[in-house]
Amino acid sequence: xxxxxxxxxxxxxxxxxxxxxxxxxxxxxxxxxxxxxxxxxxxxxxxxxxxxxxxxxxxxxxxxxxxxxxxxxxxxxxxxxxxxxxxxxxxxxxxxxxxxxxxxxxxxxxxxxxxxxxxxxxxxxxxxxxxxxxxxxxxxxxxxxxxxxxxxxxxxxxxxxxxxxxxxxxxxxxxxxxxxxxxxxxxxxxxxxxxxxxxxxxxxxxxxxxxxxxxxxxxxxxxxxxxxxxxxxxxxxxxxxxxxxxxxxxxxxxxxxxxxxxxxxxxxxxxxxxxxxxxxxxxxxxxxxxxxxxxxxxxxxxxxxxxxxxxxxxxxxxxxxxxxxxxxxxxxxxxxxxxxxxxxxxxxxxxxxxxxxxxxxxxxxxxxxxxxxxxxxxxxxxxxxxxxxxxxxxxxxxxxxxxxxxxxxxxxxxxxxxxxxxxxxxxxxxxxxxxxxxxxxxxxxxxxxxxxxxxxxxxxxxxxxxxxxxxxxxxxxxxxxxxxxxxxxxxxxxxxxxxxxxxxxxxxxxxxxxxxxxxxxxxxxxxxxxxxxxxxxxxxxxxxxxxxxxxxxxxxxxxxxxxxxxxxxxxxxxxxxxx
Numbered sequence: 001x002x003x004x005x006x007x008x009x010x011x012x013x014x015x016x017x018x019x020x021x022x023x024x025x026x027x028x029x030x031x032x033x034x035x036x037x038x039x040x041x042x043x044x045x046x047x048x049x050x051x052x053x054x055x056x057x058x059x060x061x062x063x064x065x066x067x068x069x070x071x072x073x074x075x076x077x078x079x080x081x082x083x084x085x086x087x088x089x090x091x092x093x094x095x096x097x098x099x100x101x102x103x104x105x106x107x108x109x110x111x112x113x114x115x116x117x118x119x120x121x122x123x124x125x126x127x128x129x130x131x132x133x134x135x136x137x138x139x140x141x142x143x144x145x146x147x148x149x150x151x152x153x154x155x156x157x158x159x160x161x162x163x164x165x166x167x168x169x170x171x172x173x174x175x176x177x178x179x180x181x182x183x184x185x186x187x188x189x190x191x192x193x194x195x196x197x198x199x200x201x202x203x204x205x206x207x208x209x210x211x212x213x214x215x216x217x218x219x220x221x222x223x224x225x226x227x228x229x230x231x232x233x234x235x236x237x238x239x240x241x242x243x244x245x246x247x248x249x250x251x252x253x254x255x256x257x258x259x260x261x262x263x264x265x266x267x268x269x270x271x272x273x274x275x276x277x278x279x280x281x282x283x284x285x286x287x288x289x290x291x292x293x294x295x296x297x298x299x300x301x302x303x304x305x306x307x308x309x310x311x312x313x314x315x316x317x318x319x320x321x322x323x324x325x326x327x328x329x330x331x332x333x334x335x336x337x338x339x340x341x342x343x344x345x346x347x348x349x350x351x352x353x354x355x356x357x358x359x360x361x362x363x364x365x366x367x368x369x370x371x372x373x374x375x376x377x378x379x380x381x382x383x384x385x386x387x388x389x390x391x392x393x394x395x396x397x398x399x400x401x402x403x404x405x406x407x408x409x410x411x412x413x414x415x416x417x418x419x420x421x422x423x424x425x426x427x428x429x430x431x432x433x434x435x436x437x438x439x440x441x442x443x444x445x446x447x448x449x450x451x452x453x454x455x456x457x458x459x460x461x462x463x464x465x466x467x468x469x470x471x472x473x474x475x476x477x478x479x480x481x482x483x484x485x486x487x488x489x490x491x492x493x494x495x496x497x498x499x500x501x502x503x504x505x506x507x508x509x510x511x512x513x514x515x516x517x518x519x520x521x522x523x524x525x526x527x528x529x530x531x532x533x534x535x536x537x538x539x540x541x542x543x544x545x546x547x548x549x550x551x552x553x554x555x556x557x558x559x560x561x562x563x564x565x566x567x568x569x570x571x572x573x574x575x576x577x578x579x
Contacts, residue, residue, distance in 0.1 A: 006116055006502030007104055011048050011094055012037045014077040019052065021073035022066070030059055037094075045085065046093030047495055054090025063090030098486035101494050106478050108501060109555050114562070116505045117159035124160050125345050126152050128356035129270070130167040133259040134178045135220055137266050142273065142411035143439060144356045144387040146430035146568065147513060149275045151354075153566045154508035154516075163350065164277045167341060170259045171284040172334070179255030180207065181217040183247060185227040186238075186254075208247035223258075230257045256284075269412050273423055274568040286340050292332050295340040296325070302374045312339075317370030320363075339371040346377055353382045354511075356435070359389045385511065388438045390430075395444065418446055421455070424569045428455040431513045431567055454521060458560060459572055461524040464531075465557040466573040472538045474550040484548035489530040493552060496523045500559045504566065516563050523563075527556055 005013070012035070019035055033056050040049040053063035053070065060066055067086035074084050074092070082097045096104075108114050128148030131141040152162045169175070188194040188211070197207065197215040207214055231238050234257070241250050263280070270277070286292050296303060302313040308328035312335070315322050325336040345353050353372070357364070365384045372382045392399040392409055399409060415422035425446050432454070433439045451457045484490065499519070507515040530536050538546045538553070561571040 006505055007096070007498050008037055008048065008502045010080070014074065014080065015050055015052070015092075018070060018074040018077065022070045025069055025073065026060070026066075028060070033059065040093055043492075045087050045091070046083070046095045048094045048096075049091045050094075051091055053092065057090065064088070067092070096495065096498075098491060098494075099482075101491070101498055102482050102484075102486075105494060105498050105555060106481065108498065109558065114501055114558075115157040116501050119159075121159045121161065122352040123163075123350050124155060124352045124354060125163045125165055125348070125350040126155070126354045127165045127167055129275075130169070130356075131266065132169045132174060133263040133266065134174060134218055135262060136222060136410040136412060137269055139390045139392060139409055139411065139414065139441070140358055140387055142414065142426065143390050143430040143435070144358070145270060145273055145275045145411070146427040147387065147435045148356050150427075150431050150513035150516075150567045151508075151511045153568070154504060154511070154513060157566065158505060158508040163279070166277045166280045168259075168263060168280050168282045168284075170256075170263070170282055171287055171337070175255045175259055176251060177214060177217045178223075178258050179251035179253070180204075181213055181219070181223055182227040182230065182254040182258050183208075183251050184211055184213040184217070185224045186231050187211045187242075189224065189228055189231075190242075204248070208245075226258055226261050227254070230254065230261065269410075272415065273411060274427065281341065281344075283337055283341065286337060286344075291344070292337050292340045293326075295336065295343050298343065299325075299339070299371065299374055312367070312371065312374075314367040314370040317366065317373050319366040319370055323367045335367060338368055342368065342372060342382075343375060346372070346375055351381065353377075354385070355383070356385045356387050358387055361386060386436050388436055390439045390441055393440055393442050393444075417443070421449075424459070425453070425455050427568050428458075428517065432517045434512055434514050454517070455569070456575070458520050458524050458564065459570070460575055461527055462557060462560045462564070462571045463573060463575045465527075465553050465560075468538060468553060469550075472546065472550070474538075475543070475547050476550045476554055477547055478551065480544050480548035481551040482548075483544065484552070485545075487533075487535065489526075489533050489536065490552065492526050493530045493556060496526050497552070497555050497559055500563070504563070513567060516567060520560065520563050523556070523559060 015037060016035055019033070023030065033052070035050070035052055037048050037050050040046045053060065053066050057063055064086075067090075070092060071084060071086060078084065080097060080100050081094050083093075083095045085093045085095075087093060126148065129137070129141050129145050131137055137145070149164075152164055155162050184194055192211050194211050194213060196213050196219070197217075199215075202212060202214075206212070213219060234253070237253075238250065241253075267280070296310065299312060302316060303310055303325070304313065304322075305311070309324050310326035312323045312325045323333075323335055325333055325339070327333060342353065361384075369379060369382055369384075373379050392414075411426075414426055418425045429441055429446055430439070445453055449456055451460070486494075496519075503515060503519040507513055534540065536549055538549055541549060564571045
């Protein structure tokens with residue numbers, strides 16, 4: 001629920017009141033009826049519509065026969081509407097009255113904060129990106145960064161307190177393999193031949209003895225530079241250990257120092273991408289502080305032992321099988337560390353926990369959700385969003401990505417490739433589709449500076465309005481706006497301007513920022529159609545009409561600017577290249 005109402009909420013409230021009158025007249029007592037309001041699928045019938053009669057026809061009976069009763073019950077609310085109509089097979093349509101629409105806009109934009117606020121604010125910890133610190137951020141991480149940051153912005157303007165966290169997986173076998181890979185590259189730099197393990201199983205001693213880069217190691221060229229930089233900073237210690245062939249110790253040292261170097265590089269890339277975190281939480285710190293094993297005490301009612309393993313009864317919470325949390329050799333599994341980490345989120349007092357995870361992690365949700373419930377944390381307060389794969393397309397062909405082999409495209413590569421506006425273009429393209437669906441990222445379209453590129457199309461609409469204000473002398477006032485003749489194109493633009501707060505509210509509650517890109521595209525198309533009409537050309541109108549139109553252009557500009565900023569994208573007042 002929210003403190004102040006959107007236009008859609010006001011329509012819904014009127015509908016609910018009308019439905020209650022309708023039920024009294026029909027002498028029906030029901031409690032499970034579906035009552036909702038949506039945007040009309042066909043704008044010629046109205047601004048909003050409801051399928052109430054159609055969705056509940058099994059209970060209420062024939063929609064056509066009931067339509068007259070419901071329309072009569074809605075009559076007291078007609079001052080808000082220019083018309084309320086019925087269309088087959090069972091829709092009630094609402095057209096907002098021009099006078100009401102204008103007054104709603106004036107009221108909305110008279111406030112410094114135009115966003116609708118929740119009356120149930122949550123203290124949310126939002127974890128996203130959380131890429132392994134074993135290499136540069138890839139394209140899927142970039143998508144998670146753009147979408148996660150946009151969702152956080154939407155939640156914040158809706159009244160929630162949001163803490164942004166990045167979980168650093170700086171512990172375990174993959175991190176040690178990073179250290180081994182760095183050591184191999186250093187020895188190669190110092191003149192030792194290097195080879196690459198392919199199929200056969202080799203011991204760690206054999207890998208060290210022959211300077212073989214492990215099959216599961218990291219082969220990217222980026223590691224050469226990192227390995228040499230770390231060596232130069234620790235030369236005396238490293239030279240001595242190399243002479244003593246203390247390869248295991250060197251690998252462990254490298255694993256710690258390399259993850260720090262890579263994490264700093266990731267932080268730098270995120271900042272350039274406009275993404276800031278409140279905290280980077282180290283997995284290594286969990287192990288060093290003993291929090292990983294201590295969390296077993298909190299799960300003791302759901303842990304059993306079998307064949308020397310400790311197993312979590314995750315099937316009690318809907319998982320398809322129980323999960324090992326401590327191996328037979330006493331080592332914790334990744335799951336136990338993740339459980340311990342999420343326990344810290346509860347201990348830090350967050351009332352809602354939201355994570356964005358990478359592709360193919362669906363099966364992991366039930367087991368971690370089960371652990372949260374075992375702690376007594378409400379099931380609906382823990383939410384996971386899956387960031388699906390990104391396909392980079394060039395000339396219609398997919399480009400291949402492989403992190404270990406080093407032939408992958410990074411966030412940095414993408415932004416640099418897209419040029420001066422790379423951050424804005426990349427962020428917009430990443431949020432154009434729902435995060436939980438695969439995304440085809442068209443590099444050719446993203447590179448193009450024309451109206452075909454949706455980012456430039458929207459930014460140009462904002463810059464165009466700014467240009468109008470520079471060229472036309474205006475005395476913008478509300479009286480002239482209220483007196484403005486409500487032509488078809490003007491009313492369409494007014495309706496979309498009035499929708500800003502509800503579009504943002506709906507995007508925030510569903511955590512779907514792609515809705516904002518749809519809204520922006522439609523708003524800018526409507527503005528374009530509005531401004532090509534002769535009667536809307538500010539230069540050609542008398543002063544009163546000009547000032548009224550100026551106000552409409554002004555609030556349109558605010559809508560574009562605020563919506564873009566919530567997506568982390570600039571709203572320039574000038575564009576060097578006009579579309």
